[in-house]
Amino acid sequence: MKESKMTTVIVGTNRQGSMSEVVAKQFLREFEMAGGRGQLLALKDLPRDFAFADMFGNRSEEMQVIIDNYIVGAERLVFVIPEYNGGFPGVLKTFVDAVPQATWRDKKAAMIGVSSGPTGASRAMDQFTSVLHYVKVHVHYLKPKLSNISALVEGEFVTEKRAESLIKDLALEMVSF
Amino acid sequence: MKESKMTTVIVGTNRQGSMSEVVAKQFLREFEMAGGRGQLLALKDLPRDFAFADMFGNRSEEMQVIIDNYIVGAERLVFVIPEYNGGFPGVLKTFVDAVPQATWRDKKAAMIGVSSGPTGASRAMDQFTSVLHYVKVHVHYLKPKLSNISALVEGEFVTEKRAESLIKDLALEMVSF
Amino acid sequence: MKESKMTTVIVGTNRQGSMSEVVAKQFLREFEMAGGRGQLLALKDLPRDFAFADMFGNRSEEMQVIIDNYIVGAERLVFVIPEYNGGFPGVLKTFVDAVPQATWRDKKAAMIGVSSGPTGASRAMDQFTSVLHYVKVHVHYLKPKLSNISALVEGEFVTEKRAESLIKDLALEMVSF
């Protein structure tokens, strides 16, 4: 029996208790209900000095384990991306910069945008698409935009109907992407 | 006598011995020869854990001093931006994210793009323009693109004629921007 | 007495009866009340074949008059940009392509984004900023995003309070930009 492919859902910020983490966990639940096999990586769990200690050819053991388990070991990636200052969080791009370029090659990715304001992080996702294409990652065209996020979430769940269904649709889509 | 305005030239990577630092220092020399008053901030000198310790309302003393001296204390900013993975370095965006948004407001900025390949970091500069406009910074339309950078530099100097003159032209322009 | 500078407000689509035209006219009224001198150019009034007849060194008399009056004769430009297919209207970029590059140089511009959906044309404005910077136009960082536009307009007026005030603030700003 062929083991199903692993998908890593990445919380694209290192903020504690972020809305993006709520969204990521909801995606993961929907994805597993649809038959996918997934795991969560939150950037808040990266080494606090990784932007220095794991760049330019340096590598800590802690980061190596994270890269092996969550990137090398996954065929698909789903990035939950909040909008910070009109773009993606710097820490998310730093994570891409810290992983050897060839590691990303030919993986398949999707994104979900999260914003407190109205734009749903559309610019952040556009710019991150350029980055992922550069490192030779396939990017799905569906990029749900969850704007005014605090109105969509209750406790640990995305409860607003349209947002819920955008997440579910992407989960179904990613099972076979 | 009115003291002339301070300009901070920012090396947009935390790499040691970067080409971007060579370019930044050359800009600074030209800028001072043209009558400007400038100082250099290299992101390699940020606290190694600033992406965690200085985000989301937290602030270290070390970072506070840097922000006060180099951002609050400057009216103009010049960013030297290498292209990492088809965009700006993550650490540069993290620095923007780590500084209170209102601190940036109404400053005047320029950029110089640096790439080892042919594009001269044009995409990185476009995307960074979106970020700077978001935090209400004026951005000059001149964005010199220094492509194939290692062919333009000898030791501590940009010696290739066209690149040299692009840097000089921007320096002259920024004195009165 | 020095004559005040002319500002051209450009409706960035060739659609008849567009919401963008309503927004452009409201901006113009506010701008004139603030002491500015302005005129309106709607792309629907361009020659119907200008994308062929006025490109690549060709020039019709009709287009020459438009360029002279509305671009050469203006020091400031305000583009009202609806979002078409996740970007600016093709016809707006075609207009930029059809005008000699040097004509744009050193003008000062602003943008207002208009969308039927939630994003307020933020991506369209980002991408158009890249284009304007390329042709050496100064671009103001204020880029009001009017999302869900049909809820903001009654008849010939933008009546929703926040949108009204964003337009007014930009008008005041542009008088002295």
Place this chain on the structure above:
Amino acid sequence: MKESKMTTVIVGTNRQGSMSEVVAKQFLREFEMAGGRGQLLALKDLPRDFAFADMFGNRSEEMQVIIDNYIVGAERLVFVIPEYNGGFPGVLKTFVDAVPQATWRDKKAAMIGVSSGPTGASRAMDQFTSVLHYVKVHVHYLKPKLSNISALVEGEFVTEKRAESLIKDLALEMVSF
């Protein structure tokens, strides 16, 4: 026997005798040698007033035939995109705007960038990726950048070795995309 899928190679400018057409024809030759089935659409063959006559719900017979044959009738699209004013040609975006949005859905696309200068139209391709993703087209991450194009072409052929091989690699890739 299953008929192989049709691919339309689109010359993304309406300029007569463009370098982009040379590149498009070379791609088509390589694609057919690799076993693909292709056809060429040059935007110079669109109706001269299509930006007015075929927008906003209007449709000319001539344009309908083009859309049916070249877009509806194709499963894959390859866009050859020159850089005009730091972005894609306005006429290319206008073509996307003029075709009903649902027509594009779930097609598979690739791009080749062409520039007279050094950037290889990288920004134009990034921005066009945003547009294609918006209309739900899959976009391949390989986006060959042909910079300084006139040095790469002799007569009707791309003869420079690296450029030739980038085109060939993409042709092989697209046969099975």
